[in-house]
Amino acid sequence: MFALCDCNNFFVSCERLFHPDLEGKPVIVLSNNDGCVVARSNEAKALGIKMGVPFYQIRTFAAQNGVTAFSSNLNLYADLSQRVMSLLAQHTPTLEQYSIDEAYLHIDHIPDLQRKPYLEQLAQHIRKCVGIPVSFGIAPTKTLAKVATRYAKRYPAYHGVCTIDSEDKRIKALRNFPVADVWGFGAKAQAKLAAAGITTALDFADRPAVFAQNLLNKSGLLTWRELNGTPSIVNAKRDQKQSISQTRTFPHPVSDIHTVERLLLQFLSHCALQLRRQHSLCSSLTFFAHTSRFNEQDMFAISQTISLPVPTAITAELATHMLRAFRTAWQTYPYKRAGVILSDITPDATPQTLLFDDRQRDRDIRLQQTIDRINAHFPTSPLQSATATSCEAQSTRSLQREATNVRDSEPFTRSHLREANNVSEANNLREQSEPDIPRTPSYTTSFASLLALKA
Numbered sequence: 001m002f003a004l005c006d007c008n009n010f011f012v013s014c015e016r017l018f019h020p021d022l023e024g025k026p027v028i029v030l031s032n033n034d035g036c037v038v039a040r041s042n043e044a045k046a047l048g049i050k051m052g053v054p055f056y057q058i059r060t061f062a063a064q065n066g067v068t069a070f071s072s073n074l075n076l077y078a079d080l081s082q083r084v085m086s087l088l089a090q091h092t093p094t095l096e097q098y099s100i101d102e103a104y105l106h107i108d109h110i111p112d113l114q115r116k117p118y119l120e121q122l123a124q125h126i127r128k129c130v131g132i133p134v135s136f137g138i139a140p141t142k143t144l145a146k147v148a149t150r151y152a153k154r155y156p157a158y159h160g161v162c163t164i165d166s167e168d169k170r171i172k173a174l175r176n177f178p179v180a181d182v183w184g185f186g187a188k189a190q191a192k193l194a195a196a197g198i199t200t201a202l203d204f205a206d207r208p209a210v211f212a213q214n215l216l217n218k219s220g221l222l223t224w225r226e227l228n229g230t231p232s233i234v235n236a237k238r239d240q241k242q243s244i245s246q247t248r249t250f251p252h253p254v255s256d257i258h259t260v261e262r263l264l265l266q267f268l269s270h271c272a273l274q275l276r277r278q279h280s281l282c283s284s285l286t287f288f289a290h291t292s293r294f295n296e297q298d299m300f301a302i303s304q305t306i307s308l309p310v311p312t313a314i315t316a317e318l319a320t321h322m323l324r325a326f327r328t329a330w331q332t333y334p335y336k337r338a339g340v341i342l343s344d345i346t347p348d349a350t351p352q353t354l355l356f357d358d359r360q361r362d363r364d365i366r367l368q369q370t371i372d373r374i375n376a377h378f379p380t381s382p383l384q385s386a387t388a389t390s391c392e393a394q395s396t397r398s399l400q401r402e403a404t405n406v407r408d409s410e411p412f413t414r415s416h417l418r419e420a421n422n423v424s425e426a427n428n429l430r431e432q433s434e435p436d437i438p439r440t441p442s443y444t445t446s447f448a449s450l451l452a453l454k455a
Contacts, residue, residue, distance in 0.1 A: 001138060001165070003105040003119060004145035005088055007081075008133040008153055010101035011039035014077050015070045017131040026067040030055050038072065074246070075270070083130045091122055104142060112165070119161045138163040142233050143226035146183040147173050147201065170229060174202035184223050189216050201227055244271045244282075247339030253292070255334045260289055261326065265319055267340040272315040275342055276372065281311035283344035287322050292336040300333040302326070311346055314364050318342075 007013060011029040016022050026047055029039035036052050047065055049058060055069065062069060081100045089095045092105040110118055119136040126134050137148030144164050151173065152162035164173050179201050180190045192215055198204050204212065205227040212224035225232040246267040254260055264287055275282055285308060290301035304325050312318060322340070 001107050002142050002145045003107045004137045004149045005103050006135050006149045007101035009041055012041045013132050014080050022068055029070050087126055116161050116163055120159055123160045136161045140229050141226040141231045143183050147177055174205055177201040179204050243343040244274045245341040246270050249337045253334030253336050255332055257330050263338055268318055269315050271340055271342045272318055275313045279348040280345045281313050281348055282342040283308050283311045286341040289335045289338040291333050302329050314368050
């Protein structure tokens with residue numbers, strides 16, 4: 001048996017955790033550039049606010065109906081997701097995380113009659129420890145567990161846990177479940193199903209297997225089997241992302257090179273972490289910064305795509321390439337938006353190295369893995385807050401080494417070296433002027449210190 005844990009209106013629940021006065025009030029969360037609605041509370045859904053609607057279209061409506069809007073805080077959501085998943089992992093021999101707010105638990109080790117009360121207690125435990133409400137769906141297949149979770153969230157009488165463990169319950173659940181809401185059916189599949197006169201999940205499940213395969217190929221057959229109670233989906237993980245990006249629109253224009261540089265490094269650090277979490281490497285890095293699109297008289301943009309010599313997921317290595325190009329392309333303008341994109345993504349494997357590649361990649365990878373483990377166990381450790389600074393410092397040292405290696409052959413690199421030295425000196429002065437970062441008692445070594453040991 002499977003139990004699907006789904007965090008209720010996850011992004012909204014994360015924001016309400018720090019704004020408890022918004023409980024029971026309409027709340028929406030917008031994409032990171034405040035463009036579209038990406039999450040809604042039940043109260044916002046009741047008002048008719050649709051997922052994906054541009055915020056400018058509903059701004060007046062939201063203000064008239066007391067709707068509170070938040071910009072996405074992906075770092076916060078990722079941290080709270082990790083806390084929820086950590087608690088879930090303590091209660092199952094196998095945990096399959098499907099998305100930031102969903103995970104499948106294998107619960108065959110729990111007796112049948114104890115499963116529902118056990119998961120009810122687990123939901124209460126998560127709410128108490130993390131503050132996030134969750135719902136559970138229990139079923140013999142992952143697709144039916146998805147259906148059960150939907151009922152668990154919709155009807156309070158289930159107390160957050162719905163079970164589909166008999167043929168009667170399966171038929172009843174599918175009879176009232178729209179086929180368009182079945183897990184795995186995209187827009188094309190929904191159009192084919194509608195053309196065939198299929199409106200409910202039971203309509204589809206009652207058709208012959210050959211019909212499902214002919215209409216929707218192999219994926220349709222797998223879903224048909226799952227709806228009929230036969231486990232057929234082995235791995236519920238999402239497909240590997242083909243690109244990873246983070247962009248942000250600034251509240252006020254930014255014209256200082258160090259500020260824009262720090263922001264880009266933060267975006268890069270986040271993207272590189274996502275890259276490592278899906279066990280991948282990237283061969284292409286794109287960064288950009290542009291002024292407001294509404295200021296036609298002073299429009300300017302920096303944008304550059306870098307082809308990496310060796311596929312990598314190491315934050316410091318990516319930062320070295322990005323900062324070299326960024327500092328060359330920089331021009332002082334009031335930038336309103338910036339972002340980083342990692343593309344040409346391939347599975348993580350021993351990367352092909354260059355003949356004269358002077359990086360000790362095995363050591364770099366081990367160091368990065370160590371840092372990731374520390375950050376996972378200590379979300380508020382100094383490593384988290386020092387990442388951008390340390391990447392900047394290491395990248396500057398890399399530029400210094402490169403300039404030093406060729407300074408006798410190319411006169412241009414002498415100025416390059418002086419520039420790197422000036423940046424390094426400025427960084428040191430800036431670090432001295434900044435207040436000390438509070439240290440976690442159990443861990444006092446900084447990220448910069450680890451990099452210094454490596455260099």
